[in-house]
Amino acid sequence: MTTQEWKFTAKEIAEKPDQFLSGHRACAGCVPATVLKLVMKATRGPTIVTEATGCMEVVSSIYPYTSWSVPWIHTAFETAAANAAGIDAALKALKRKGQLKEHVDIIAFAGDGGTYDIGFQALSGAVERGHDFLFVLYDNEGYMNTGIQRSGGTPIGAATTTSPAGKVVPGKLQHKKPITDIMVAHGIEYVATASPYYWKDLLTKVRKGLEVEGPAFLHVLAPCPRGWRSEPADSIYYSKLAVETCVFPLWEAINGQYQLSTPSKLIALAPQKKKPVTEYLNGQGRYRHLFKPQGKAILDEIQRWTDDRWAKLLKKCVEEQKT
Amino acid sequence: MAGKIKQLRMGLNGDEAVAYAVKQSDVDVVAAYPITPQTIIVEKFSEYVADGEVNTEFVCTESEHSAITACIAASATGARTFTASASAGLALMHEMLFVASGCRVPIVMAIANRALSAPLNIHGDHSDSMAQRDSGWIQIFVENSQEAYDSVIQAFRIAENTNVLLPVIVGLDGFTLSHTLENVDTLPDESVKQFVGRRQFTTVTTHEGKTVPFKLDPANPMTIGPIALPNYYFEFKRQQEEAMKNALEVIQKVHDEYAKLSSRSYGNGLIEEYFLEDAEVAVVCLGSTAGTLKTVVDGLRQEGIKVGLLRLRVFRPFPAEAIRNALKNAKMVVVMDKCMSFGGNGGAVFHEVRSAMYDVNSRPLIVNYIYGLGGRDTPPKEFRKILEDMHRMLHAGRVDKLVHYIGLRE
Numbered sequence: 096m097t098t099q100e101w102k103f104t105a106k107e108i109a110e111k112p113d114q115f116l117s118g119h120r121a122c123a124g125c126v127p128a129t130v131l132k133l134v135m136k137a138t139r140g141p142t143i144v145t146e147a148t149g150c151m152e153v154v155s156s157i158y159p160y161t162s163w164s165v166p167w168i169h170t171a172f173e174t175a176a177a178n179a180a181g182i183d184a185a186l187k188a189l190k191r192k193g194q195l196k197e198h199v200d201i202i203a204f205a206g207d208g209g210t211y212d213i214g215f216q217a218l219s220g221a222v223e224r225g226h227d228f229l230f231v232l233y234d235n236e237g238y239m240n241t242g243i244q245r246s247g248g249t250p251i252g253a254a255t256t257t258s259p260a261g262k263v264v265p266g267k268l269q270h271k272k273p274i275t276d277i278m279v280a281h282g283i284e285y286v287a288t289a290s291p292y293y294w295k296d297l298l299t300k301v302r303k304g305l306e307v308e309g310p311a312f313l314h315v316l317a318p319c320p321r322g323w324r325s326e327p328a329d330s331i332y333y334s335k336l337a338v339e340t341c342v343f344p345l346w347e348a349i350n351g352q353y354q355l356s357t358p359s360k361l362i363a364l365a366p367q368k369k370k371p372v373t374e375y376l377n378g379q380g381r382y383r384h385l386f387k388p389q390g391k392a393i394l395d396e397i398q399r400w401t402d403d404r405w406a407k408l409l410k411k412c413v414e415e416q417k418t
Numbered sequence: 419m420a421g422k423i424k425q426l427r428m429g430l431n432g433d434e435a436v437a438y439a440v441k442q443s444d445v446d447v448v449a450a451y452p453i454t455p456q457t458i459i460v461e462k463f464s465e466y467v468a469d470g471e472v473n474t475e476f477v478c479t480e481s482e483h484s485a486i487t488a489c490i491a492a493s494a495t496g497a498r499t500f501t502a503s504a505s506a507g508l509a510l511m512h513e514m515l516f517v518a519s520g521c522r523v524p525i526v527m528a529i530a531n532r533a534l535s536a537p538l539n540i541h542g543d544h545s546d547s548m549a550q551r552d553s554g555w556i557q558i559f560v561e562n563s564q565e566a567y568d569s570v571i572q573a574f575r576i577a578e579n580t581n582v583l584l585p586v587i588v589g590l591d592g593f594t595l596s597h598t599l600e601n602v603d604t605l606p607d608e609s610v611k612q613f614v615g616r617r618q619f620t621t622v623t624t625h626e627g628k629t630v631p632f633k634l635d636p637a638n639p640m641t642i643g644p645i646a647l648p649n650y651y652f653e654f655k656r657q658q659e660e661a662m663k664n665a666l667e668v669i670q671k672v673h674d675e676y677a678k679l680s681s682r683s684y685g686n687g688l689i690e691e692y693f694l695e696d697a698e699v700a701v702v703c704l705g706s707t708a709g710t711l712k713t714v715v716d717g718l719r720q721e722g723i724k725v726g727l728l729r730l731r732v733f734r735p736f737p738a739e740a741i742r743n744a745l746k747n748a749k750m751v752v753v754m755d756k757c758m759s760f761g762g763n764g765g766a767v768f769h770e771v772r773s774a775m776y777d778v779n780s781r782p783l784i785v786n787y788i789y790g791l792g793g794r795d796t797p798p799k800e801f802r803k804i805l806e807d808m809h810r811m812l813h814a815g816r817v818d819k820l821v822h823y824i825g826l827r828e
């Protein structure tokens with residue numbers, strides 16, 4: 096990939112017409128909608144978008160209305176990557192036959208359900224085959240569209256309607272699947288994490304992903320006030336805190352080489368800046384039960400796991416820097 | 419035109435005949451996954467790709483579900499697309515078959531018809547296609563490899579017709595056709611290319627009043643596959659039914675045009691009649707069984723027994739009118755089903771033929787024979803026995819039961 100860095104300015108971004116338009120039916124404080132809007136601000140030319148079934152598909156395409164000013168297709172829940180594969184194959188064939196001249200980028204959006212769980216096979220297959228597309232995971236850590244059920248992306252301790260906090264079970268019992276590392280393990284050129292609070296970082300990563308000739312994967316944390324039982328006005332605040340607590344560090348893996356992105360790099364350089372996870376968890380209703388005496392063990396486990404993963408990430412980045 | 423084009427006679431099995439037709443049909447994208455007895459189609463096509471004989475983008479997906487999905491998205495992007503499957507593979511596609519017809523993408527799919535598990539069985543019957551009866555796909559069943567070749571070429575024209583815009587399944591009997599070598603007369607590449615032509619697009623009017631082609635095109639952005647609430651969903655489905663009705667006519671037109679080009683025809687394109695005019699007992703079937711039944715009918719006719727055959731070439735859209743006309747003189751109709759509808763009191767073809775005949779004044783007796791499940795062979799003598807029994811029952815004037823099974827332990 097090119098080493099060119101994109102400097103997106105606020106003015107430039109404000110002036111670029113939206114490709115994900117207002118008027119959609121997302122809830123107040125919905126970060127996935129913000130993510131879509133930001134991602135579409137970083138497109139570099141003709142683009143076809145495909146989406147998995149989910150909140151963002153539903154809020155943006157209620158017939159006869161649409162929020163998309165670019166060509167857009169939805170087929171099913173588990174199919175975002177397979178759609179991208181089909182579009183890629185069609186574009187290649189039409190180009191070869193001289194029926195298409197220009198390059199067209201492909202972006203596939205899916206939530207955590209459509210990525211970690213039901214869509215994982217199609218994603219892994221499409222990535223293995225090397226189709227040229229950017230897969231954007233907007234991770235709100237649960238099946239929010241169907242009413243807040245647990246997914247492979249739901250963190251430990253979180254209460255959902257299928258992992259409720261009960262008298263004997265304290266919410267979800269398992270950790271989040273390390274989806275981004277799994278995508279790095281596919282051996283693709285570009286994998287990154289992003290948070291909409293750090294919007295320039297997010298836009299730059301979208302553009303880098305589009306520049307790649309082949310599959311690229313972008314994991315964006317996208318708070319959902321309905322599902323997280325948090326205040327709509329706090330959504331972006333949580334996008335920031337997740338990074339500051341190292342619950343969701345920002346990094347890129349370019350050709351498998353891990354490197355921290357600036358917001359996380361600053362924490363690595365000044366570890367005293369790393370905030371305790373409770374600052375992030377407190378205030379999210381899905382973790383309310385953890386702040387009672389019996390929840391302490393889970394809180395400790397979340398901190399331990401976060402520290403462990405952060406240490407491992409730092410090690411990966413250091414090792415890459417050495418080589 | 420008839421007979422003027424020099425055709426090349428090739429030794430091909432059904433799968434190879436399909437692959438050869440796809441090769442000649444200027445297909446842009448093939449996305450598929452291997453499954454017996456379809457696999458030869460994608461293997462053969464892979465060879466064409468490897469040898470640079472086609473300009474097609476070939477995608478070997480990680481499942482049938484992704485194969486059909488990739489076809490839907492590719493077709494929506496403007497590509498002519500093809501896939502092939504069978505049995506469990508078709509069942510895995512089930513969800514997406516409805517999406518394909520609902521998105522009105524003209525995919526062509528060959529199905530080497532095979533039994534469904536459990537128990538696991540790789541041999542031929544019609545359970546797989548029949549389970550997709552209401553998925554909104556046009557379904558053609560062929561009698562032999564020649565017809566498989568001819569039908570795949572026709573299928574692109576039918577599917578892509580802007581009054582139809584529905585996906586098409588061409589079903590060929592697993593192993594009986596898919597793996598059996600036959601002489602197949604093939605048209606020159608140029609004739610096929612000309613016959614199928616370039617894909618046509620229907621146009622839609624945008625909210626800005628622009629008329630644009632119905633496809634994913636950055637110059638004319640369009641939202642395909644949206645969510646439709648109770649206020650619009652029903653109209654989408656009603657339009658699909660209208661397209662099916664249109665297909666009845668288009669299938670015949672394309673069949674007739676192809677017949678002029680190739681000098682080969684299959685009845686009127688919807689049904690094929692064989693000695694039905696004065697038949698007292700008429701037998702109805704799909705697929706390669708018709709070949710066997712024609713021999714049986716020939717034998718009985720020589721003995722003066724008035725039997726005839728109706729081969730249903732097109733199962734969806736169901737050609738009820740043509741069937742009524744063809745069977746109106748019959749006193750008894752025997753419907754052969756190579757599939758079960760458990761608890762349904764007979765097979766799918768039986769139900770539909772019987773329903774179509776309800777409006778015929780003569781109201782012939784209609785009975786159902788279920789045969790050949792899981793690839794069990796049904797030799798001519800067993801069919802002959804059925805027809806003799808029926809002929810006798812007819813003259814005795816009574817039928818004991820409606821649904822019969824043949825060739826199995828009971």
